[in-house]
Structure formats: structure tokens, C-alpha cells
Amino acid sequence: MRYLNLAQGSLIILGAYGTLFLFHLDVDPFASLPAIGFALFLLGAALFKASFGRLITFPEPGRIKNSLLISFGLMLLIDSLATLLWTGDERSITPGYSGWTFEAFGFRFPLIGCVGVLSALVVIAALHLFLAKTYFGKSITAVSQDHEAASLMGVNVSFTCLVSFAISVGLASVPAVLIGLKSFSPTVGILWFNKGIVVVMLSGIGNIYGVFPAGLFLGVMEAISVYLFGAPYREVTGLVVFVLVMVLFPKGLFKRQEL
Amino acid sequence: MKGKTSFSFAVAVLLFAVLPAVIRSEYMLNLFLMYFLYVIIAQSWNLLGGFTGQVSLGHSAFFGTGAVVTRLLWTSGVPIAPSLIAGGLGAAILAAIVGIPCLRMRSAYFPIGTLALAMIAQITVGNLFPVPGSLSSAYLADYSTLSRYYVALLGAALTVAVVYWIVHSRAGLALVGIRDDEAAAEAMGVRTFRYKVLALMVSSLLVGLGGGIFAYHQVSYYYYAPFELSWSFLPTLTTFIGGLGTIAGPILGAACFLGLSEVFAISLGEVHIVVFAFTFVLVVLFVPGGLMSVSTKVRGVTTKVMRRITG
Secondary structure, eight states: OOOOOTTHHHHHHHHHHHHHHHHHTTOOTTTTHHHHHHHHHHHHHHHHHHTGGGGGGSOHHHHHHHHHHHHHHHHHHHHHHHHHHHOSOOBOOOOTTTTOEEEETTEEEEHHHHHHHHHHHHHHHHHHHHHHHSHHHHHHHHHHHOHHHHHHTTOOHHHHHHHHHHHHHHHTHHHHHHHHHSOBOGGGHHHHHHHHHHHHHHHOTTOSSSHHHHHHHHHHHHHHHHHHHOGGGHHHHHHHHHHHHHHHOTTOSSOOOOO | OOHHHHHHHHHHHHHHHHHHHHOOOHHHHHHHHHHHHHHHHHHHHHIIIIISOOOOSOHHHHHHHHHHHHHHHHHTTOOHHHHHHHHHHHHHHHIIIIIHHHHTSOTTHHHHHHHHHHHHHHHHHHHHOOSOEEOOHHHHHTOOHHHHHHHHHHHHHHHHHHHHHHHTSHHHHHHHHHHHOHHHHHHTTOOHHHHHHHHHHHHHHHHHHHHHHHHHHOSEEOTTGGGSTHHHHHHHHHHHHHOTTOSHHHHHHHHHHHHHHHHHHTTOTTHHHHHHHHHHHHHHHHOTTHHHHHHHHHHHHHHHHHHHHHO
């Protein structure tokens, strides 16, 4: 949709705090997913209405840059508000099953990790069905390809932008729950944003099918770098991959739309 | 500089130069020193982000490089002046090596690419130098805040003067042309990439100098401290709020930022960031010219009102 949301990681962390809050009220993290998702969806809609939506009238290059700047401000805002509200302490949601593992094919698998992989597949499949099969999904694709032409064909561009932005923020609830089950603090949002942008860069912007292999690739690269250089350089790996791809393949590894 | 501007610039520098004779409080001196540092960081960022339109979120990498180079040279016995220059040059060299590839990135990728660089630098330096660098007793014996104050003042004056000079030269026209319409500038025969590199390297040189002053001022700090991302966010926030692409904007914005952080420092840690981030979003959305444009508007309105009154 040609909006760059730098605050996505911070919104994920916000969702994780929400999950933690519900967990203290004895709600299971996975059961709270719909509620967190809906809350984030509304928050995304409100954020779009209040800020990003005003950029629709901007010309294309200015729109991306300004959405980046706005979300940069929002990221700082959310992070420091979270620090004020919940302190900078590292938190974790620990239901009874958080350490469970099961054995299959002679390996031991952590339960939550497997749920993470499954949920990623479910989200990708759902997104694919939504974009390819529903009328509204098609109008999202149309607006992202050429919003003027879409508008001439009778698509309500600003509403489409609003809903797709809200969906994107609402989907942050899935990583929010999964990250909540690991550990989080107000400052790690940007690290998760980084992973997101690296994966999207690798798979190509606007290509939802490449995300899974790209994510797998980043995960393997991180694991190898931890083995070779030690754990502190884990975050550096993804960033170096990102910069190298940007410099060596300015047009992207796979098909990428022009930004 | 033109007559009036250079006169007020000289008066301001002179006032700051005699200030320590009036104000003896160590706290106030340190506060003004931080202000000069903020001006250096914000104004050097402004050359690249404000006048050339290349919004960088990686300024901390160059600030930190200047700090590391200066600190290591200075504490190993090199006099401070050459160490500072080496710090600036070190930052400019880093800019040439890693920044130039970043400049090849299109529009919105440049901020993210530079942010990635800043994070790489921060994590790597944090791992390479895990212990804080403290000054030895010999250095502590002749430590004086006053000498740091003057070095910082000199740095700030130099930064403002250099940026002013570049912006008002032929190169400045090219930079503004790139910001307003890169394709058109290129079509007019401006070697856009060369000018972007020039802006990046001068900007890094100046902020590296600022990093050196930071290293000269701090008695003890972790080497990764000047690499922290907040040093990248600071110039972006202050310059936007003060007035993007104006000489006075960053100077004004830095004063607001420092003042606000001092007011809230006593009560709660991060309130000033909340206020500033919120203002930043509002400025991007509604007042693209920042405080500077507000003051021009207010001046316009008051002259109109005055004319109406005087008939």
C-alpha cells in the first residue's frame, strides 16, 4: 500500500503487554489473540485516521518518506510511553505449557516454536485467500498497483487504505502473543521491526509468498552466525544481509515493486 | 555571510565566549556545553537531511566513530587538537566506505539503510569494548570544564559557519535542487550523486568532530554510549521541530529539546521524548516548516495587524 510503518515492532510490543495484562486476569495467551487482534485493529484504524490517512493527497515519493517519518515519531512515542507505564524491565508470559517439548522423528521440538511456525503458515494462507479471493482483497491489490486507476474504477481508495493499514496492525497480534511467550521489553520493538523489514526485503515488497522462505533463510543465517561469531552478533547478521542486498541488488533479490 | 547575519552570529559567539566570566556554576557550563554539542549534531544532520533531503537515521554511527577515534588517540598521549581532527576524519572515512553505498538506495530505503548501519555499529562496538573507558589520574588532574566549554563552542560555531557557507555557495544550490527534485536536478546537469556524497562526508566530518568533543568532555563512559540510537533520533527530532532546511532551525530546536529535557529530567525519565515525539508527528503532518515557519507566519500576521492599526 506504499506506507512504511517503522512503528510496527513497537505495536507488536504493545500487543505483548496487552497479552500479559490479560494473562494476569487468567486469560490464556492464545485465547486472548482475537481480543488483542481486534484492539490492535482498532488502534491501527485510529492511527491511520489521525496521521497516515492525511498523506493520501501527497505525491508518491513524498508519501513513503512522510509515512516513514510519522511512524518514526510514533515508534519513539510508543516506546517511551511503554517505558513510563510499565518500566524498562524485561517481561515474559509464562503459562504452564511454556516449556513443553514433544518428541518426533527422534528430535525434541519446543511446543511454542512449532505453534509459531504453524501460525505463520496460517497467516500467510489467510492473507493469500483474502487478497486473491475476496472482493475487498482485490481492491487492496488494485489500490497498491495504481491508486488513481483504482479510484476511477470505483474503489474507495481512502477506505481501502484505512482497512488494509488496520489489518496490518491487527495482524501484529500474532507475533505479539508469540513474542510475549518469549520475552520482551519496551526497547526491543525496533529489533523485531528489523527482522520484519529484512524478511520483506529478501522476499520482495508486495510478495507475500516469499515471506516464509525468506524468514527461514534469515533464521538459518542467524543461527549460523551465532555458531560462528557468538550470540551478541545475532542481530547484526540480519542487518548486514539487509545492507548487502540493498547495495548489491538495489532492485531486490526477487521481483520487487518500485518504491 | 551577509552583513546582518554574520553580525548577529559574531555577537552570539562573543556572548557565549564571555558567558563563563558571568556564570560560575559548573552545572550551567555543562548545560551550555551539551547545547553546543546538540547544535553540532543537529546542524550537521541538517546539511544532509534538511538541505539535501537525505533523511539519515544513522548519524549516531558517525558521532560514535568520532568519539572512539578521538578518545583512543587522546588517552594514548596525542594532543587533543590532532585527536579531534582525526576523529572528524575517521567519521568522514567511515561515511565514504559505508555511507556511499547507502546513498545509492532509493528514497525511503536510505533512512532504513542508515538506521541498520547505526545498529550494526552500536552492537559491534558494544561487543568490542565491553568495559567503560575512564580517564587516568594524570588526565583527571588537569581536567577543566572551561576548556571543554570553549572547545565545544568553537565546534558549534565552526559547524554553523561551514553549513552556512556550503548552503550559500554554488554547491548549496545543487543540494537544494537534489532535495526538491532529484531527476530535474540531474537533467539540469547537476552531478547529483557527487553532491550527495559531498553533503554526507561534510556532515559526517562535522558530527565526528562533535563526537570527539563528547569524548573529550566525558570523564568515564561506555564506548558504545555515543553509538546509541538516541544520538540518531536527536538531530532528526530537533531539526524537524526547529525548521528543516534552515540554519536557525536546528539551533532553535536543540535549545527547545535541551530545555524540555532539563525540565522533565527531575520528574520522570522519558517524558521529554514523549512530548518531542508527539510534537514531531504534528510538525511532519501540519507544519512542515517547523518552528521557523511558525515564527515567519506570526511575524507576517503581526505586521499585517500593525499596518491595520497604524492605517
